[in-house]
Amino acid sequence: MKYGEHLKENIEPAFGPEPYLDYSRLDEIITELSRLKPSRADETARVVSMTAPPPTNQQGLDTSKVELTQESFLTLLEHEMMKVEKFTLQQVTKLREQITKAEQLVKSNNTKGQHSADLERAADEIANHFLRLEKYVNINFMGFHKILKKHDKNLKEYNPCKNFYVNRLHSQAWVRGDYSDIVVRLSDIYSALRDDKTAADNTGGANQSFTRTTTKYWVKTEDVSRVKYAVLRHLPVFLQKTSTGESDSQFTNSVYLDNDQLELYHGRLDKTPGAIALRLRWYGPEDPKTVFVERKTHCEKWMGEASVKERFIIDESEVQQVLTNTYPIEKKKKEMLDKGKSEKEVAEWEQLVKEITQVIAVKQLVPTVRTQCMRTAFQIPFDATVRVSLDTNLCMISERGYDLQNMAVWHRDKSWVLEKDEIHRFPHAVLEIKLEMTPENMTPPQWVTDLQNSGMLYECHKYSKYVHGCAVLLPEDVQAVPFWTDDISLRQSIIDSGAARILATEDVGVGPGANAIYDHLLPFGTSVNNRIETAIGRTSADKEASKGHVGEKAPLLQKNGNNNTLAYGLNFGEEEALVELEDDMDGDTECSWPFPFCSRANSSVELLAPTSVQKIEPKVFLANERTFLHWLHHGVILSSIAGGILSFSKNSGNSWAEWYALALMPIALGFCVYALHTFLWRADRIKTRIPGRWDDPTGPLLLGGAVAVILGINFFVKLYTIAEYDRLIGN
Incomplete structure (x- = not known):
């Protein structure tokens, strides 16, 4: 078209x-x-005559x-x-x-x-x-x-x-x-309709025992306003005290610390238990005054532990003391006690400050990468049941390559001009949904589920701004990069930042490829082709679910003509804003290609909405191996039984026992072949994380049925033999 x-x-x-x-x-x-x-203008002419006739065109006119x-x-x-x-x-x-x-x-x-x-x-x-x-x-x-x-x-x-x-x-x-003031004012209207203040007051005595789950998504630029609207109908825009209230977003800066070996980066990338990330955060576009020193500690959920984020507040003038391990802890401790803080609070604060300052000194941590974004937060005051944050205009800035002056300078001045390899502009917005699951309610609100299934969100498992920034801005220092850097929608932004070497070899002709080591973590396979084949192999139910066409009420969806599209969305190929495929004949676009949500099959184009990626934990792989061994175990038992029967039948001359044993042999072999096939098939399903069934409903029925048939035949043959024997004795 x-x-x-x-x-x-x-x-x-x-x-x-x-x-x-x-x-x-x-x-x-x-x-x-x-x-x-x-005619083309004569670029060499520097003078004209005001009395000479005008020049002629190609036809002499x-x-x-x-x-x-x-x-x-x-x-x-x-x-x-x-x-x-x-x-x-x-x-x-x-x-x-x-x-x-x-x-x-x-x-x-x-x-x-x-x-x-x-x-x-x-x-x-x-x-x-x-x-x-x-x-x-x-x-x-x-x-x-x-x-x-x-x-x-x-x-x-x-x-x-x-x-x-x-x-x-x-x-x-x-x-x-910037018309975000409309979003803020709409949020206030919906908040008044929900009577959020009353709702927050009523939750004061609720059970505070909960489990927090955090999920991160990418949001395309053209979907940002729709996502904001979908959230603010249920949660108000939560403005920080430093915000003027004129915008729904707040400028957020975070300077991450690491050493020359990028030890913290690789720990966060590998998800090593106990891996930490340290950052200095402040809010607002001006130079920092109040700085939050934050530590995030990774813990494996499958081990029954939850990741932790801890922080304390300092003045900007005290940052150098924290970074050089000269922070006056005892003095600050006395001031806190004088202000009425409890002994327990002060002790916890002291332990946190000592651990952070000591790890900075021991590991020789210095400013490494800074992230900047405009953050919109949604939350009912005093109610953390559901918290949503949306980061737009996200960029990462390198904090390497300048004189730190003994940590007196710990971030780039805003007047400094950045080279292209010192800044990376992330092409998507990042949405983060935090849920508190109480023992009374372990399911998220319906509107959250509807938003996740709307097709506007693309889940990126364990996405980290810091990890992405290090991989793109310090490509020569990292030993491995995260799986999402091979996503086709990020390719141009990575190349623009001078980090093409981390991309797959077949894409740009250089570098080992982002997933040469971590290919088992890829959410859609080991390459773009695998990703597309995976998408083509999805069932109709999978595709409808990924587009949000589920349930009696699929919010923010409408039908335009014969195409199911998101309300008010660009229904001619929603990836148009990111990449274009130009027709050589007339220059008009048919479909944005290549893109992870756009697939080709039999020369036809099919747009696939982003699919929520299922999270993979080590126990899933172990369960697959355990199932494989169980099937092999049963195959070995059947073959042992068949071998024993065959050995005894030769000595006894029982021909039926030989046929019975020979019938069990191929079934035992079938168990072993089936075990190997399902193990490899299920391992691929786990690796690609395609939504759908990971079990096989037909194989066990066929093998179990074959065993049942052989046992049934043996039972009736033996029953017939006993009956014949009794009849002969009776005669």
């Missing part, structure tokens, strides 16, 4: 066709200019008489940009007016009964209107990119202009604008 046709099919009825980019007219101008072959020129295309392009910007700002103004009316109803404390239902409908309509507007912006944004690319493809030798106008496009207010 050409983009012009796609644009017409996705026009929002409430907006009408007028506000949209006139892609067809711009395309016609490009086609006509390609036919006319306009006076250029002043030519009606269609390059200027016609550029003028229309500028007009279309202004049109889209004007309409977007008008709609945003309208949305803010609607929110103001809803807020006035909330302030009047008239949120009960019918008024509550009316307010909720109004809030839903505002949110849906905003999502429709975002789709409008995205579809026009993509249209400008495509028409400029097509222009340069057809008229590159005459007057290329893509680079200039793409940069101009990105500077437009309708592209750069």
Whole structure:
């Protein structure tokens, strides 16, 4: 489908066709200019004559008489940009007016009964209107990119202009604008409807015994607003005290410490029990004043232990003392006691500070990598049952290569200019869902399950910003890299950061490949091809579940024509914003390829939504081996029985016993062959972590049935022999 046709099919009825980019007219101008072959300006000319006649074009005609020129295309392009910007700002103004009316109803404390239902409908309509507007912006944004690319493809030798106008496009207010205040105000309305404060107060005496589970997901840029809306309907935006309240996000910095051998990095990568990560965190875009010193300790869940995060707060002026093991612990301890802190709290604080400062000194830890992001947190105050954080604009910055001045300088100054290999911009947002499972309720809320199955989230098992940053920014120092670096959607960002050597050899021709060592941890197989074959082999039920088409109510989903798509999503291939596959004939995109969620089969294209990856623990592999040994054990027992019967039958001359033993032999062999086959098959299923059944419902029935048939035949033959013997004796 050409983009012009796609644009017409996705026009929002409430907006009408007028506000949209006139892609067809711009395309016609490009086609006509390609036919006319306009003259190229003489780049060597430095002077003109105001009395000489104008130059002629390729056909020898006076250029002043030519009606269609390059200027016609550029003028229309500028007009279309202004049109889209004007309409977007008008709609945003309208949305803010609607929110103001809803807020006035909330302030009047008239949120009960019918008024509550009316307010909720109004809030839903505002949110849906905003999502429709975002789709409008995205579809026009993509249209400008495509028409400029097509222009340069057809008229590159005459007057290329893509680079200039793409940069101009990105500077437009309708592209750069931050409208997250709408999210915050909507969150306040939904919070008032839920009466969150009352709900939080009522949970004060609840059972505090719980198990915390944390899951991390990648979210594509075009899905960020929809994910925010899905969460804020159930949880309010949780703003930190340092936030101005004008945005739903807060600037977050974290400087991670490690030594020259990257000892902490490799410990976190290998998930070694007791592996730690140390970081210095502060909030806000300004220079740090209050710094949180945090330690995260990894523990294996299958061993019955939970990972722990501990921290204490210091002033920025005290960071150097912590890093050089000169922090005045005794002095601070006395101050805490004077302020009324309990002996237990002070003792725990002292132990934590001593352990952290000592490990920094012993392991010679220094600033290594910094992560920056805009964090949106969702949580009901004083209620940690469900906590959600969404990190956007995520980037990693190298903290190596400058003078630390005895730890007086522990992070790069914001005025320093970074080289391309000193910064890595992560292409996705990162969503983290933390659940507290109490003994009374071990299942997550339904809305969380619906969000996980919506198709907007791509689970990345044990994803770590620090581990990813080290792997990309310090490729020559790491001995191994995490499995997710081979994901096709990260490839370009990794190459842009100068870390192409960690990618698979067949992709870029250098380096050992990200998964040469850790291929058993790959969520979709050992290569892109395996990943695609895995996707093609999924059942219809698996695909529907991954797209969120499950349950009686699949939220945020709707049907457009014959395609099941997420509400207000780009339904022509949602990976369009990440990578493009251009048709050599007309330059229009059919499908984004390659991409982990897009597969080809028999020359047809099928889009697959991200699939939640099942977590793998060592006991799963051990259980598979144990099952394999059990089947082999039974095969050996049957073969031993058959061998014994065969040996005794030869001495006794019992021909039936020989046939019985020979019948058991192939069945025993079948047990052994089946054991080996299922072991390898199940090991592959565990490695690829494809959703679906990992058991075999038919093999055991066939083998068990064969044994039952042989035993049944033997029983009836023996019964017949005894009956014949009694009959002969009786005669």
